[in-house]
Amino acid sequence: MAAATAAGRFPPAGVQAVVFDVVGTLVEPWPPVAVAYEQAALRHGIACEATTIAARFAAAWRRQEMVDAAAVPAFATSRAREVGRWRAIVADVFSDAPQSEAVFAELWEHFAAAAAWRPLAAGSELVHEALRAGTAVVLASNFDERLLTIAPRIEPLSLAGHVFASSELGWRKPAPEFFREVEARLGHEPGELLLVGDDLELDVAAARRAGWRSLQIG
Ligand SMILES: [Mg+2]
Missing domain, CATH: 1.10.150 (DNA polymerase; domain 1)
Known part of the structure; x- marks a missing residue:
């Protein structure tokens, strides 16, 4: 993806896992x-x-x-x-x-x-880029536990090594606890995690407040 690669390699050095938002980032409801x-x-x-x-x-x-x-x-x-x-x-x-x-x-x-969801090209490409770089791919979404049954059935969601849904984490973005819980489950420091999402507040700003890196797409 041009916007990501223009700023340097993706994922940036030091990132141990790329944590993707799901709705609006990797898939969208179809029909609307x-x-x-x-x-x-x-x-x-x-x-x-x-x-x-x-x-x-x-x-x-x-x-x-x-x-x-x-x-x-x-x-x-x-x-x-x-x-x-x-x-x-x-x-x-x-x-x-x-x-x-x-x-x-x-x-x-x-x-x-x-069947109610379809993949989004820009997000899918970043999933593949992260995997090619040998970086872990994780989903962390405000979507509830229905995500856990959908994820294995649709690419690129099926490529993720971990799937975290809000109702299972006990928190929704933008709560700082959402990010703390993901860190704890992955065993990574905040600075080792990059959140990729479509929402400026819930994804990008909230992740930065938690000490993560973040990237907006979509
Ligand atoms: Mg979203």
Whole structure:
């Protein structure tokens, strides 16, 4: 990837593991989230256009991020919290329609399938570059434990030696504890880790605050 190689070799000297964000970095939902929501809702008798859904989804997502930011401790999570997040987002998007619980259940299953995701070229290329350099490749995502079943079924996720999902770590990015937990599990110092991600705040800035190196793509 030109942007990465222009600045020097990838991964930079001293990096023992490249830790990739997943959604928006290595894979993206396909069809897009709003289309998947539109189709699932229609099957349950709710007619709502994807453009409307996209705007509502963005607002509902932000609302749940604010819930996590305001929690004590901030950005702690669990399997139950991740299920609760998605149930609340779907209920918000469909304005609490009585069928929203059934739509939620269908969407939870939909996004748990590898077929709901497609690889992103730039991120995939960096995974291969890291592996060619003999550096460990790791996934660390705010996605929940569904990632653990998807990862072995889709390249480049399947090339990672370790897969860490928020609900299993007990923390979401940007919590510093998220990064501390990954360090502990890998047995590496912060400065030996490079986070590659698409989100300026959750990935790049949060990793730097934790003493990691970071690189934004996507
Ligand atoms: Mg991302």
